[in-house]
Amino acid sequence: MEGRIAKALNRLPEGFIRTFLKDHVKYFSVAIAVATGYWVAKRLYRVFLGPTSNIPGNFIDNFFNLPMIYYSWPLGTRYKYVAGLHRKYGSIVRSTGRSISVADKHMIKQILHDDDVPKANGYKNFQFEGNQTLFNTIDKSFHKTRRRVVSPAFSVKSINALETYMNAEVNVLMDHIRLAINTANQHMLQTAEIDMWKLLQCTALDVIGSTAFDQSFEMVKTGQHPLPKAISDNLSMSALQATTASIPIVNRLVTQYLKRRRVRNIDIGEFMISIIEQRLKSGKRKNDILQILIDTQQAELKNDRLDNRAIIHENILFLVAGSETTSNTIGFAITHLIESPETLRLLQQELDEAYPRDVESVLKHEDLKNLPYLNGVINETMRLKPVAMGGLPRQVHSDYVLGGKYHIPKGMLLNSNIYCCQTNPEYWPEPLAFKPERWLPGSDIPADKDAFFPFSSGSRNCIGQNFAMMEMRLILASFVYNFNIEPVTESVEALKDLRQYITYTIASNSYKVRVSNR
Ligand code: HEM
Numbered sequence: 001m002e003g004r005i006a007k008a009l010n011r012l013p014e015g016f017i018r019t020f021l022k023d024h025v026k027y028f029s030v031a032i033a034v035a036t037g038y039w040v041a042k043r044l045y046r047v048f049l050g051p052t053s054n055i056p057g058n059f060i061d062n063f064f065n066l067p068m069i070y071y072s073w074p075l076g077t078r079y080k081y082v083a084g085l086h087r088k089y090g091s092i093v094r095s096t097g098r099s100i101s102v103a104d105k106h107m108i109k110q111i112l113h114d115d116d117v118p119k120a121n122g123y124k125n126f127q128f129e130g131n132q133t134l135f136n137t138i139d140k141s142f143h144k145t146r147r148r149v150v151s152p153a154f155s156v157k158s159i160n161a162l163e164t165y166m167n168a169e170v171n172v173l174m175d176h177i178r179l180a181i182n183t184a185n186q187h188m189l190q191t192a193e194i195d196m197w198k199l200l201q202c203t204a205l206d207v208i209g210s211t212a213f214d215q216s217f218e219m220v221k222t223g224q225h226p227l228p229k230a231i232s233d234n235l236s237m238s239a240l241q242a243t244t245a246s247i248p249i250v251n252r253l254v255t256q257y258l259k260r261r262r263v264r265n266i267d268i269g270e271f272m273i274s275i276i277e278q279r280l281k282s283g284k285r286k287n288d289i290l291q292i293l294i295d296t297q298q299a300e301l302k303n304d305r306l307d308n309r310a311i312i313h314e315n316i317l318f319l320v321a322g323s324e325t326t327s328n329t330i331g332f333a334i335t336h337l338i339e340s341p342e343t344l345r346l347l348q349q350e351l352d353e354a355y356p357r358d359v360e361s362v363l364k365h366e367d368l369k370n371l372p373y374l375n376g377v378i379n380e381t382m383r384l385k386p387v388a389m390g391g392l393p394r395q396v397h398s399d400y401v402l403g404g405k406y407h408i409p410k411g412m413l414l415n416s417n418i419y420c421c422q423t424n425p426e427y428w429p430e431p432l433a434f435k436p437e438r439w440l441p442g443s444d445i446p447a448d449k450d451a452f453f454p455f456s457s458g459s460r461n462c463i464g465q466n467f468a469m470m471e472m473r474l475i476l477a478s479f480v481y482n483f484n485i486e487p488v489t490e491s492v493e494a495l496k497d498l499r500q501y502i503t504y505t506i507a508s509n510s511y512k513v514r515v516s517n518r
Contacts (some may be wrong), residue, residue, distance in 0.1 A: 005029050014457060037442075046097060051399075051407040056095030057085065065097030076499030076507070079390045079419065086420040092406065099413040100406075103420035105427060105451040111394055111414050113458040116140075118394035120413050131313045134463060135321060143459070149304050150314060150463065153292040159466045161287040163365050164212040166471055170478050172220050173203045177483060183515055190516055191518045193488060197511035200475070203326035205319070207471055212318050213275050213290040230268050231319055234401065251368045272312040291317065318464070324503045325387045326468050330476050331511055332385040333377055335495055338487045338513065343436055344480065347349045347373055348518075350483045357518075363481065368473040376436030378472050379447070382454035383422045384434060389504035391415040393457055418453040427451035486514040 006025050012018040015414045026103050047053060047062045069234040082101050083095040091104035102108055111117045119138045126136040134150060137143050152158060177194060184192035200387040202219035209217040217225040237328040276294065285291055295312060306314070337344040350373040355361045368374060385464055393415045400408040408414065427448040428438075455462035460469070479485075490512065 005032070008475050014088075015021070017336065043097075051409050052100065055092055055094050055406055056089035057102060062094050062097045068292045074133075074499075079500045079504075080391040082391070082415075082417060083420055086417065091420075091424060091426070092403070095415065098411070099393075099415060100402075100408065101415045101417045101420070102402070102404065103417045103424050105421055105424075108418070108421055108453060109450070109457065110402065111455070112392065112456060112460070114165070115400075117394040117396060117414060118401070119460060122393060128313065128316070130325040131309065133313050133317045134318050140459075145303055146310075146314075147459070147463065149296050149299075149306060150293070152306075153289045153362075154463050154467060156466060158289075158292060159470060160365075160466070161361040162211045162289075163470065163474075165214070165288065166207050166474055167362070169203055169210055169216060169220075170474050172206065172216075173199065174482055176220050177479075177515055178517070181515060191484075191486065191514040193512055193514055193517070195510050196334055196513045197327075197506060197509060200327040200331050201324060203475060204323040204330075204471070206339055207326075208319050208322045211288055211467070212315055212322075213279075214286045214288045215275060227268065227271050228319070229325070231316060249386055265491055266430070268316060269312060273308060273309045276308055276311060288314055290315065295491070313424060318336060320502075321462075322464050322467065323462075324505065326471050326475075328471050328503050328505050329378070329381055329385065329387065329468075330479075331506075333381040333476055334479070334485065335471075335491075335511060336381060336384070337377065340434055340487055343377065343434065346436075347377055347480055350374060351477055355481065363474065363477050365470050365474060368467070368477050370472075372440050374473060374477055376439035377474065378469070379439045379452070379454075380434055380436045381407060383428075383447075383452060384432070384452045385504055388454075388456070389419050389505045391417040391419070392453075392460075416453065418456075421451050421453065448488050482518060483515045484518055488512040488514055 005028060007024065009018060009021050012021070043065075044357065047059060066165065073126070082093070082095050085095060086101065086103050092107065093101050095101040100270050102111065118140060121138060123136045127133075132139065132142055132146075134143065134146050139148070176199070177192070180192040180194050183188070202223065205219045205225070206216045209215050217228060219225055219228065257267050275290070279286070279290060279294060293306050293311045296304060297304045337347065347515065350371055353362075354367055354371060355363060393413050395413050396408050396410060398410050400410075400414075402408055402414065403512045422428070427429050428451070429445045435445065438445050455465040455468075491510075494506050494508045494511055499505055501505045
């Protein structure tokens, strides 16, 4: 060792430093050996003797604590790696030196619900220009107030008032598909090929535009609008920022690049402020989410008022949180129905019984919400394809005991892995099979509702879940009620590459189907 260090020092340029180091090469070697020994011992201690050593995991991961990007390559595939660890080691695993993944239903309930462990610091990466929102804040007291103020917009009464807006957009989608079929028929084709994945994304954006501020983006009709594009650019950049968080130099470069890009994306703020100003100037009241947020400005308590900036950022959040989440879930439901034609037949049968085909009728949420098979299809899709496939990261700010026996040191991440819990064979017979009948009353293989967290749980659960369920029921039911659906060969291939970027999705962002009128 000493000889090797001496040789290496010979390569340094002549001068004081080289002479000094060469004169003291012995001490220098000892210092390096001590530092390396300490580093190795510390890591070995963490793996074999430290407080989390009773939690199994991969030795290399825990010893080196490699940056997250290492496990996330190709981008968006980290969830597969962690699922593999759960398959190998069980319901609780160390997924890196600093992070623990949990797929045990009792422990997830403890983390998210009972102890309400705070969101991980990484959520700050999603704060556009430092603005806190319901989703990205890690400050509990900010969250408590903001949630109380925003909640009326998502009450059952408010959501019911949004059905008209949603139905208008669903009709646009149905007309669009009928037109595609008519055009195909004119060309002597019996079915039309449509990219359902993209169409659903467009529909979800139109729905959120109309319900949030009474302004459809007309994405289904025109295929584009600058606002969703600017928001999705910002979001994918934030994801990159989060993934590089543990490599400070790369993270700093990414952050600087983002700042420049965001300045170019200034139109987001301008677009939103003009909508708010138009609303205030017109003096007309609407039934949308924006109206409820604007109304808070008359609240008695100062803390309960949302200024324009807060309204803008919460609305941007709804656009992000409320679009691909629902569209991808409906999209995945369609992929499952196509893969299993009997489930599609049963769903169509249920809808036909509710709305006999010889009577012209409009599908209403009041009826749809009580259709057991429709709800079974949606729940089963969210079980196997949860939006938050990668889990829900929380961070303990003081030493913490999980499940009565795991000692988690301050600063560690606890990731509630809802996918691995929702496919945990301890709770779900035939865990990977798509079986909507699990959710029917009296089923032989009843769903374990305590092991089902698609909308999370506790104070940070999804505020938009009633909204999402209404939208998903309306769109999915209308689609399968009106059309026959068949797969396209390339789409079967597309399903082989699924990724978790922000939400769980198909890597090619495309899923084509053949449709004809029923
Ligand atoms: C299938 C549809 C949806 C699913 C599966 C879903 C799932 C989730 C999950 C798992 C969380 C917790 C995230 C975390 O802890 O990191 C969440 C939070 C949130 N979601 Fe959803 N979501 C859906 C649709 C929506 C819609 C339609 C909206 C709004 C229009 C929405 C708005 C929000 C907001 C604002 C939060 C943050 C709530 C808080 O921290 O107080 N979501 N969602």
